[in-house]
Amino acid sequence: MSFLGSSSGLRQGQFIQALLAGVLLTLLGTLNVNLLDFNVSLSWLPLLAIALWPHGAPPVRSVIAILLLGLAQDWLSMGVPGQWGLAYLLCILFFRPFDRLKPLSFMHALRLWIGALIISASVLTFSGRIIYDDWPYWAALLQPALLATLAFPLIWILRNRMQSWFSRREEAL
Amino acid sequence: MPRTSYSRADTEHNGLVYWVLLVGLIICITLMATQGREARMRQSIQAQSDEIISPLTSLVSKPIRGLENFFYTLSDRQRAFEENKALRAELQRLREEQANFAVIENKMQRYEQILGARPESDIPLRKVAARAVNDLKGPFVRALLLDAGRESGINVGHAVMTPDGLVGHIILAGSNSSRVLRLDDLNSRIPVMSERSEAVAVLAGDNSDFPKLLFIDVGMDWQVGDLIMTSGDDGRLPRGLVVGHVVETSNGELRAKLAGLQTPVDWVWVALFAPIETPVAVDMPLIEIEEGDIPPVETSQTVDGTGPATAETPPAEGVNP
The missing domain is CATH 2.40.10.340 (Rod shape-determining protein MreC, domain 1)
Structure with a gap:
């Protein structure tokens, strides 16, 4: 199903779905889980919403929403404002979801996710090196990334369910 | 990623997008450059966002904390017997130490009375x-x-x-x-x-x-x-x-x-500990002292012990300074 020629209602639905996912995952991203003597942050979950941003969503509004989501995550995680925002925008610049012709397949989405991980890890590492004059604590950088990767299939299924729901709703209207 | 999935021809509506992206990138870099590691701690906006996120996080974290508690309860039960034995032994030891502490505390109080030291502890009670x-x-x-x-x-x-x-x-x-x-x-x-x-x-x-x-x-x-x-x-x-x-x-x-x-x-x-405040410099007017206002300074006893010597008094002969 291509969204480039789809109705504005459907595009709006895609945008709302992506934004909702972004907000929910940003809220979840402020938490950490203590299980079996491991304390792992969920801070990389919102990046899933960015990597899987639907191609049907209005582009300008998407970029503004992604910028605001990034800044919100920076404030909520007490990081330096702009770090996550920069990582998200660079992901969008590289992946160009608004130029994509087809919906994502699972393997394509997985490749995008790995790309997003590399871009974000590089941005956080090098910007952090400049700001804090120190390298990051690698375990705290990589453990949440690994946890988000494990959550990827689940988020992928939920995202597709939400998209189907929005599509059916649009067709019914 | 397969480039065939992407359209390069459809740039008509995307020109604006790249401008918005560029502005966004500039905003992020400016924020990073101006809101460094120290600045973030002074931001009132950070306190405001914490005010909003605190109840939300508390709500969202409830199921996660429940799950954590479930796992902890399980692992706690597994080691309850060993812990119980260890705790009994520790209790016995602590009772003996408590008796010793009571004696030491009593001794300390007496020393503090003798020395006139400040009796309260540094560790805040509130x-x-x-x-x-x-x-x-x-x-x-x-x-x-x-x-x-x-x-x-x-x-x-x-x-x-x-x-x-x-x-x-x-x-x-x-x-x-x-x-x-x-x-x-x-x-x-x-x-x-x-x-x-x-x-x-x-x-x-x-x-x-x-x-x-x-x-x-x-x-x-x-x-x-x-x-x-x-x-x-x-x-x-x-x-x-x-x-x-x-x-x-x-x-x-x-x-x-x-x-x-x-x-x-x-x-x-x-x-709730009140930190020691940084001393503030006080502007005091300089007092002008005339020569006649300075009283003679007492330095030491005279050798024969008859009275105090003044700074103007020459030292007695044959006495080492």
């Missing part, structure tokens, strides 16, 4: 309980979010403790939430001492689980296993709060195993 609704462990930031703030008497600088030891101190206080800088955060620096030898050092967080002990002089007596306590030298934290134990890394570096951060932080108490 404490406020709060729940850590969020425990951030990012690659550069380690902080807690508490669900209590200025309305409960909490203010910037107050020490945050668990029953096991110090966790950090308050860096931002909103009306109903506050942000704690953990001891292992990159920005944390607190003066500490060894309980055994009273050797001092600075405990510096580096976002690892074992913060460094810095500024240890060669002659200072630090040993692996020493109990680390706050020295109170900075006047910001009270003296005598338990921090952890000294451990040695494989390259011989001394680090601290933090007592308060060995288990997940849930409930904490905030010690």
Whole structure:
């Protein structure tokens, strides 16, 4: 199903779905889980919403929403404002979801996710090196990334369910 | 990624997108350049966002905390029998120590009376309980979010403790939430001492689980296993709060195993300690003194002990100065 020629209602639905996912995952991203003597942050979950941003969503509004989501995550995680925002925008610049012709397949989405991980890890590492004059604590950088990767299939299924729901709703209207 | 999935022809509506992207990137870089590591701690907007996020996080974290408690209950039950035996032995030992402490306390009080020393302890008696609704462990930031703030008497600088030891101190206080800088955060620096030898050092967080002990002089007596306590030298934290134990890394570096951060932080108490205020320079008018106003200065007794000698009195002959 291509969204480039789809109705504005459907595009709006895609945008709302992506934004909702972004907000929910940003809220979840402020938490950490203590299980079996491991304390792992969920801070990389919102990046899933960015990597899987639907191609049907209005582009300008998407970029503004992604910028605001990034800044919100920076404030909520007490990081330096702009770090996550920069990582998200660079992901969008590289992946160009608004130029994509087809919906994502699972393997394509997985490749995008790995790309997003590399871009974000590089941005956080090098910007952090400049700001804090120190390298990051690698375990705290990589453990949440690994946890988000494990959550990827689940988020992928939920995202597709939400998209189907929005599509059916649009067709019914 | 397969480039065939992308359209290069459809740039008509995307020209504006790239401009918006460019503006967004400039905003982010400007924010990063201007809102550095120190600035973020002074931001009122950070306190405002904490006020909003604190109840939300508390709500969202409830099922996660429930799951954690379930796992802890399971593992606790598994080791309950061994723990019970160990606790009985510890109780017996502590009863004996308590009797000793009562004698020592009595002795201390008498010494304090004799010396006229300030009798109260540095460790504050007033404490406020709060729940850590969020425990951030990012690659550069380690902080807690508490669900209590200025309305409960909490203010910037107050020490945050668990029953096991110090966790950090308050860096931002909103009306109903506050942000704690953990001891292992990159920005944390607190003066500490060894309980055994009273050797001092600075405990510096580096976002690892074992913060460094810095500024240890060669002659200072630090040993692996020493109990680390706050020295109170900075006047910001009270003296005598338990921090952890000294451990040695494989390259011989001394680090601290933090007592308060060995288990997940849930409930904490905030010690309401008033830090020593920085002395303020007072503008005092200079007093002009004329020569005749200065009284003769008494220096020592005269040799024969008949009376005090003045500065103008020449020393007696044959007497060594």
